[in-house]
Amino acid sequence: DGGITQSPKYLFRKEGQNVTLSCEQNLNHDAMYWYRQDPGQGLRLIYYSQIVNDFQKGDIAEGYSVSREKKESFPLTVTSAQKNPTAFYLCASSKKRGTPIATTGELFFGEGSRLTVL
Amino acid sequence: AQKVTQAQTEISVVEKEDVTLDCVYETRDTTYYLFWYKQPPSGELVFLIRRNSFDEQNEISGRYSWNFQKSTSSFNFTITASQVVDSAVYFCALSEAKEAAGNKLTFGGGTRVLVKP
Numbered sequence: 001d002g003g004i005t006q007s008p009k010y011l012f013r014k015e016g017q018n019v020t021l022s023c024e025q026n027l028n029h030d031a032m033y034w035y036r037q038d039p040g041q042g043l044r045l046i047y048y049s050q051i052v053n054d055f056q057k058g059d060i061a062e063g064y065s066v067s068r069e070k071k072e073s074f075p076l077t078v079t080s081a082q083k084n085p086t087a088f089y090l091c092a093s094s095k096k097r098g099t100p101i102a103t104t105g106e107l108f109f110g111e112g113s114r115l116t117v118l
Numbered sequence: 119a120q121k122v123t124q125a126q127t128e129i130s131v132v133e134k135e136d137v138t139l140d141c142v143y144e145t146r147d148t149t150y151y152l153f154w155y156k157q158p159p160s161g162e163l164v165f166l167i168r169r170n171s172f173d174e175q176n177e178i179s180g181r182y183s184w185n186f187q188k189s190t191s192s193f194n195f196t197i198t199a200s201q202v203v204d205s206a207v208y209f210c211a212l213s214e215a216k217e218a219a220g221n222k223l224t225f226g227g228g229t230r231v232l233v234k235p
Contacts, residue, residue: 004162031221040127042209042225043163058222090163094221106153106168107221112161 006110023091030096032074037088122226141210149215157207
């Protein structure tokens, strides 16, 4: 079945450590996104990529880094510079704008990764 | 800057009651898209509806209905005859229409709906 796979589902990290969250999609989507979810704050965009080898900062990119070497993969690294990394991280993908309008804007989400800093 | 406000943080109803979720948005764009997503306990967000700004027709899909009023910048969502399976967090979201913006969404804070049997 096509979809988005995020791993690990749960992750614990000590302060000062970097950690990488995996996101893989087999939907043949061009665009991929990382969102952070905190209680009561909804989802906030960290980074997004509309094409391989290109990505842009979202609203809260500080302390995070990404790469987009393959169309299917968009890993997120939470670095030690991120002051408050404990959160639920959601990866999403979508077709590129300009494809059939019926699907414009619809994001497909993974099941998320919950990161806890000890 | 775009902003989406969902004033209700949590709503609790008894099964078969109707429940309406409010969504108010702010944007300087004249053309934009509005969305509702459902987040069940599994965590992934599920797309429910997309509405573009020049289509103010209300929509009904089964027990779900949406009321878009551009004059008040609102896009409210009603679940009729609620069921326990409707228990989830619901998010309203806004997207620019400019193609260069991609499909970035600005989300509201979400409304948790608890339907009791």
